[in-house]
Amino acid sequence: MLRSAWTTDPFARGSHSFIPTGSTPAGREDLATPVLGRLFFAGEATSTDLPGTVLGAQASGSRAASQVASVAQPGERIAVIGAGVAGAEAARNLTLAGYNVVVIEARNRVGGRIDSRKSSSWPVGVELGAWRLARQPDAVLLSQLTSLGVQTNPLSPSLLASTSASGTADPIGSKAVADAAAWAAAQPTDSSLERALDKSGAARAADGTDVNGLAGSGLLDHQLQWIATATGADPSALSSWYAVNDIAAYDRVVTGGFDRLVTDALTGVTTSLSTAVAGVSYGDSGVSLKLGTGESLAVDRAVVTVPLGVLKRGSITFGPLLPLAHRSAIAEIGVGTVETVWLRFNKPFWSTDAAAWGLVGTDNDITNWVNLEAITGEPVLVGIVGGRAARDIVGLSDDELLTAAMRSLEPFAEL
Ligand SMILES: Cc1cc2nc3c(=O)[nH]c(=O)nc-3n(C[C@H](O)[C@H](O)[C@H](O)COP(=O)(O)OP(=O)(O)OC[C@H]3O[C@@H](n4cnc5c(N)ncnc54)[C@H](O)[C@@H]3O)c2cc1C
Known part of the structure; x- marks a missing residue:
């Protein structure tokens, strides 16, 4: 038996976001709004089209990279916090655009809520996080996975x-x-x-x-x-x-290697594993990250892709506090x-x-x-x-x- 524990995982604090009664998807747009042109947010919870999905997270990463590129000067140092699919996509795009990118990841692996386990004792690849594809939107994802050689199988809806x-x-x-x-x-x-x-x-x-x-x-x-x-x-x-x-409506399952989506995007990108970010200070001239190791890292701008559950917990302190619209969004959007x-x-x-x-x-x-x-x-x-x-x-x-x-x-x- 292999099992997941996303509910209690300190770097997930739940599975994915949902809109609770009385709230609206507008909070997702608020969360995706850059702060002072220094802090940028990505991740499935910031997606209005496909929240709670791999594809939505991936698209949010490229959206955040475009937001950064619209204000950053060539060669700037950009930190991406979190090496899930959103962080990997942001990092890939920013690297291609010529920025000096560093990805900071709390876990000792990349992938985040994509958690592909490889073991010779299992006849199929095990996916403890995302593992299903929906027909319509995920056609894009399916073609990416196929070109990466990832095994997927049709799931009969009966x-x-x-x-x-x-x-x-x-x-x-x-x-x-x-x-x-x-x-x-x-x-x-x-x-x-x-x-x-x-x-x-x-x-x-x-x-x-x-x-x-x-x-x-x-x-x-x-x-x-x-x-x-x-x-x-x-x-x-x-x-x-x-x-x-x-x-x-899911109609395909991935049986092994879903994380190639992330490792492929991070090829050649400097990634620091087992490094949790504990604090983010930002101002007109740049961003300073306080790391769990006690060290600090100064960068020009940062893309925050940690799960909404982590933001809700206050595991990362922001100085100054995030704008009210961001704080409201973090409080109002639900985590399942x-x-x-x-x-x-x-x-x-x-x-x-x-x-x-x-x-x-x-x-x-x-x-x-x-x-x-x-x-x-x-x-x-x-x-x-x-x-x-x-x-x-x-x-x-x-x-x-x-x-x-x-x-x-x-x-x-x-x-
Ligand atoms: C059980 C389960 C099943 C799912 N099934 C599907 C599915 O079938 N199809 C689908 O499309 N989607 C599915 N999803 C949703 C999908 O997995 C997510 O939407 C997507 O992977 C989120 O990507 P992300 O980059 O936004 O976040 P994440 O993948 O969570 O990446 C965020 C990263 O930030 C890191 N981090 C957290 N805190 C810190 C910190 N303090 N410092 C530094 N790094 C930090 C995390 O370790 C993580 O690597 C499922 C999710 C779960 C949990």
Whole structure:
């Protein structure tokens, strides 16, 4: 078993950003606004088009590099804080533009929330962070990955649902969510997805249905758990106005080497690993970084790409304080939680070739599984949880998690 722990990771503090009820995507633009022409922000939380994704993070890195280039003099020294995909893309663009770039990364590896594990004991490459691609926007990413020789596999969207009864999951849950969002769109104020499901009557309508022996309420719960794996957010927090309609429909998985996207961008760029930035002082004449090692680094400008969860925690102190619009954005945009569990077996204990499995109407900790055997031929199952379920499993010991995972897989042994 390999597992992630993004919820408690000091250099992530969550999975990715989402818009909570009552907030708007405008905060992302505020966060992306340069401060005094010295500080620039990038990272998935600053993307308005594709927040919470690899592609959105990558695009934010090139946007920040253009912002720097519009004010910097040739040859200036620029620090990029964070070597995730946003930082790597910013660094690549700034280096190509002729600046003297240094990347400062807290971890002992690059990639950030792309965490590719290489081990000879695993028949497929394990991705503990980002690992799915959505058809439309990620066509760009897919062509980059293909040219880097990264293995990706189509993921059939068909979902097999199981409890005591089993069958192909009916779209009752997705219809209820769409109905709730349509109701919310016509209201004078935003409401959470949970409230919209209740007040619109969509949850009640689903409750009264029963398909293939699967209760409609269970199918709706399962849909909400699936949404939590994509957004990291609980339905009680998610904005019906801004967060429900554009949830990514993933149809490809990366099985190894996703981090090549980052290592390739950083080729030839000076990168300082295991160096956390603790403080950023900025003014009209430049930027000084206080490093966790106790040293200071003076640069002309800095691109800050650390995750929103890290900014929320105040792990980096800014002097002077960031402008109010930035501080409001950091406070208002939400940070979700998603965790993955990868299990490797000697041989399959299941016979179904459905690639996506869901547990309906149970109290299991992990209700969404991807069967990699169906798409790679290797007996590997990936459990994915979001929102409260992710916060719950991160507190389990390895033994407890394995027991919980095997319990939730029991119904599939009969298939
Ligand atoms: C479990 C999970 C599944 C996901 N699945 C998908 C998916 O399938 N598809 C998709 O498109 N997206 C997915 N995402 C989201 C995607 O991973 C992120 O949007 C993207 O990788 C973020 O890149 P970034 O550069 O903005 O941030 P990061 O990759 O987090 O990079 C920020 C860097 O800053 C560093 N840092 C933090 N603090 C400091 C400090 N004090 N000093 C110096 N450095 C610091 C971090 O170590 C990190 O390397 C997933 C995320 C998670 C957690």
